[in-house]
Amino acid sequence: MKLTDLTAVELGRKIKKGEATAVEAVEAVLAEIKEKEESLHAYITIEAEKAVEKAKAVQKRIEKGELLHPLAGVPMAVKDNLCTEGIRTTCGSRMLEGFVPGYSAEAVRRLEAAGAVMLGKTNMDEFAMGSTTETSAFGATKNPRNTEYVPGGSSGGSCAAVAAKECFFALGSDTGGSIRQPSAYCGVTGFKPTYGTVSRYGLIAYGSSLEQIGPIGKDVRDCSVILETISGYDEKDSTSIKREDTDFSTVLTKDAKGLRIGIPRNYFSEGLDDEVGEAVLDGARFLKEQGAVLEEFDLGLTEYAIPAYYVIASAEASSNLGRFDGVKYGYRAMEYEGLHNMYKKSRSQGFGKEVKRRILLGSFVLSAGYYEAYYLKALKTKALIKREFDRAFERYDMILSPVAPATAPRLGESLKEPLKMYLSDVYTVSVNLAGLPGLSLPWGQDKKGLPIGVQLIGNAFGEKKLLQAAYALEQGLSICTKSSAEMGLR
Numbered sequence: 001m002k003l004t005d006l007t008a009v010e011l012g013r014k015i016k017k018g019e020a021t022a023v024e025a026v027e028a029v030l031a032e033i034k035e036k037e038e039s040l041h042a043y044i045t046i047e048a049e050k051a052v053e054k055a056k057a058v059q060k061r062i063e064k065g066e067l068l069h070p071l072a073g074v075p076m077a078v079k080d081n082l083c084t085e086g087i088r089t090t091c092g093s094r095m096l097e098g099f100v101p102g103y104s105a106e107a108v109r110r111l112e113a114a115g116a117v118m119l120g121k122t123n124m125d126e127f128a129m130g131s132t133t134e135t136s137a138f139g140a141t142k143n144p145r146n147t148e149y150v151p152g153g154s155s156g157g158s159c160a161a162v163a164a165k166e167c168f169f170a171l172g173s174d175t176g177g178s179i180r181q182p183s184a185y186c187g188v189t190g191f192k193p194t195y196g197t198v199s200r201y202g203l204i205a206y207g208s209s210l211e212q213i214g215p216i217g218k219d220v221r222d223c224s225v226i227l228e229t230i231s232g233y234d235e236k237d238s239t240s241i242k243r244e245d246t247d248f249s250t251v252l253t254k255d256a257k258g259l260r261i262g263i264p265r266n267y268f269s270e271g272l273d274d275e276v277g278e279a280v281l282d283g284a285r286f287l288k289e290q291g292a293v294l295e296e297f298d299l300g301l302t303e304y305a306i307p308a309y310y311v312i313a314s315a316e317a318s319s320n321l322g323r324f325d326g327v328k329y330g331y332r333a334m335e336y337e338g339l340h341n342m343y344k345k346s347r348s349q350g351f352g353k354e355v356k357r358r359i360l361l362g363s364f365v366l367s368a369g370y371y372e373a374y375y376l377k378a379l380k381t382k383a384l385i386k387r388e389f390d391r392a393f394e395r396y397d398m399i400l401s402p403v404a405p406a407t408a409p410r411l412g413e414s415l416k417e418p419l420k421m422y423l424s425d426v427y428t429v430s431v432n433l434a435g436l437p438g439l440s441l442p443w444g445q446d447k448k449g450l451p452i453g454v455q456l457i458g459n460a461f462g463e464k465k466l467l468q469a470a471y472a473l474e475q476g477l478s479i480c481t482k483s484s485a486e487m488g489l490r
Contacts, residue, residue, distance in 0.1 A: 184453025
């Protein structure tokens with residue numbers, strides 16, 4: 001078995017036992033990057049020399065017994081909207097092409113303090129606005145399972161890097177499914193935690209009330225250990241929550257027996273690909289065999305999730321991106337006449353088409369005369385959607401659903417139809433509107449060989465139950481062969 005075939009936790013264990021070194025791990029991943037990166041383009045910035053030097057320093061501390069963390073010496077990648085001290089952070093945009101932060105995001109800092117070695121910054125949809133990683137100013141990322149298809153987005157670079165073994169794990173951000181959807185498309189595991197669990201300090205904002213940083217790993221155990229490391233209160237982040245129950249990996253010895261799982265009937269209606277629907281119900285069948293109690297139910301207001309999400313997210317984006325004006329930092333037009341013209345040209349040239357579209361939409365819904373008709377109504381809808389989830393969690397421990405209506409589309413298809421791209425988030429955006437945890441787990445593949453993901457949605461602060469069910473599901477992936485029809489769910 002090659003070193004890069006190991007999970008992050010397995011590699012960390014080998015390094016501690018002296019069966020491998022942090023330097024060997026970094027060199028092994030850099031060899032994978034050298035072989036595959038030209039065709040995949042998962043990274044925007046690769047810091048090979050810095051990574052090797054950091055690995056040498058970490059290895060010495062491990063040998064001295066100073067670093068005992070499970071991820072010490074393990075190479076990682078970071079989505080390029082998380083600030084990294086001394087390393088450029090672009091958000092996939094020409095606007096920040098040369099921006100080098102003077103500090104690191106809290107989540108990155110905690111992982112580096114634990115001894116994880118950062119390899120570089122991964123590609124993403126510009127300012128996290130997109131679902132395919134095709135809106136990046138630095139070119140599209142391709143799906144490692146088939147390079148004619150997208151990896152999903154906006155954390156497509158991080159998911160592709162993990163799937164292609166170009167890192168052992170990665171950080172992403174999830175505003176409306178941006179960790180879970182590309183994880184499903186690339187066949188890896190991605191976790192969006194409860195809002196406030198992970199510090200947002202150092203995350204360049206898109207939709208402040210919706211987005212969370214989360215882990216992307218090869219399996220559930222990797223995600224649980226990463227989440228343990230990056231979780232916790234941070235006084236630098238006003239949305240950070242004090243939690244004492246962040247020992248997430250402790251539940252991975254339990255099975256699914258007794259868990260109450262709801263399956264939203266309206267998620268399996270028109271628009272869902274048959275192969276995806278059958279895969280999700282196969283997962284449900286397996287959990288039932290393991291002792292979980294499954295039941296179909298109607299989850300209300302799902303048809304309003306997409307419009308409410310895009311109104312709120314675009315409104316927040318128009319506000320958050322107002323700071324990029326060509327004055328303090330970021331791109332500035334070379335030729336302009338006067339201050340107003342400089343603003344106009346810098347923003348017109350620095351932002352891509354999708355970002356401009358969302359800024360315009362956000363500015364419109366916040367404008368006088370339209371604020372109450374659109375933005376205020378979207379906020380009320382958000383509250384109603386949260387209420388629907390609250391009702392569901394009075395009966396169930398979690399909800400099992402698809403991640404996306406279909407497997408990954410071909411490169412170029414989604415950009416032709418932006419509305420279709422927005423609708424691909426139909427099963428994920430509600431989780432962000434309600435501030436809930438959600439996990440995407442690979443569960444088989446379609447006839448084209450593209451991965452299919454299943455989604456587990458939990459109540460606020462219910463990460464442990466999600467991980468418990470996901471771990472049980474993961475153990476059964478290889479033996480799940482029966483048809484979901486035997487369950488009587490369809």
